[in-house]
Amino acid sequence: MNKRFSFKKAVKGMKVLPLMFSMIRESAMDTTAPAMSVEVTTDKEVYTPGEEVTVLLYLRDFASNDRGYSYFNFIIQYDSQVFHNLEYTQHSVYTDDNYTAGNEVNNLFQFNFQNPVDGSIYLGMNTSMRGIDIQVEASSRQHSIPAVDQTLVTFKLRVKEQTLASSSTISLANEFTRIRTSEAGSSFYLYSPDVTVIPPAPVFITQSPSVSVFSSGSRSNPPLQ
Template sequence: MNGWTGLKKYFKGTNFLTLMFSMMREVTIDNTPPAMTVEVTTDQPAYAPGDEVTVLVNLRNFASNDHGYSYMNFTVQYDSEVFDNSEYLVQSAYSDSAFTPGNEVSNIFQFNFMNPVDGGIYFGMNSTMRGIDIQVETNSKHTQIPAVDQTLVTFKLRVKEHTLASASTISLANEFTRIRTSEAGNSVYLYSPDITVHTSEPVAIIPTPQVSVYSMGPNVNAHRLA
């Protein structure tokens, strides 16, 4: 017992504990640079009810000396009370005419760009948010999705007809991001790099102006029954 007391006194009189916690902190800090920046944008900043919205998923700012990826999976979230895409879907998947793979991944002989799939994003929770699952994979381990600035995909939503004036954000749900790369003698593995998400600007919904029948003025003759 006296030995343990003496040991505690020794540690108390030194900087041992401070050094130990400092070392632990240094070990747990992740200094890995972000693999890329993902930004979700729309073709216009504002829309009226009933307007079609084109959504773009943009990849930017890849890490230096990044050789590319064999698989990418992103989920874009939107509020289903404001936007709808049912006219573009066939059994929950986008039809071929309703989305466009970016130039870097549009070659079907090199890349398998799966039709984006729409579904609930927060499973088991009562939420109006829905997620569009976007996946692209190389057809060969020797092929890579280039690590260059690119628009990965564009797809369509439509503002619901009776949506009131508001603002709603279409953005990346980064917790569902998955990326795969090929390194070390073509060994393939999944990892979750730090993705810098560029905050999406809210999309403004502007109501269509209503024209009143009384706005024609008192001097305009209306058709009357004889």
């Protein structure tokens, strides 16, 4: 992390767009250690059509001398042909009762955790992918999001009723990740960091077992006498 801070201080005062800054950082700092590991998990591995899915965004593997962060922005992507969240959102925004901010960032006086927003993301030609936009910011320079293992957010999806047996993946769209560090004094820097993305386990959809209406105690055609 010290190398990362040194680089950012060297470019202090440059007025460039975040995307340009990200490109500079990626080309100049591709040998630095990742800032953290990010993992997207679900409460189960196997679901049936119509079943509710709990999704968790988990952060870990911070450096021991990491000073924390003033801003996190992650996008979790899912296939809208398999999952939906209509009952949990209003105008594509998760309502207060349908998501939970993690213990480290749920203090309203210290952090501004925006309600997750569902929106289209376009990765190649696959327009069925949608992304849950997760943003949290420290409310002042006196506070920082601690660099400790933490569940940043928990929210719900639901498997669509007509989904056939299949597998799908709910994962981090890391190309959209944005993070701002927090340092002593008034130094804040925006960058798109390298993070270690823990590969998510596939989510399997299975059909509900059929129930036979046949009863062994009766026969529709009695035997001939």
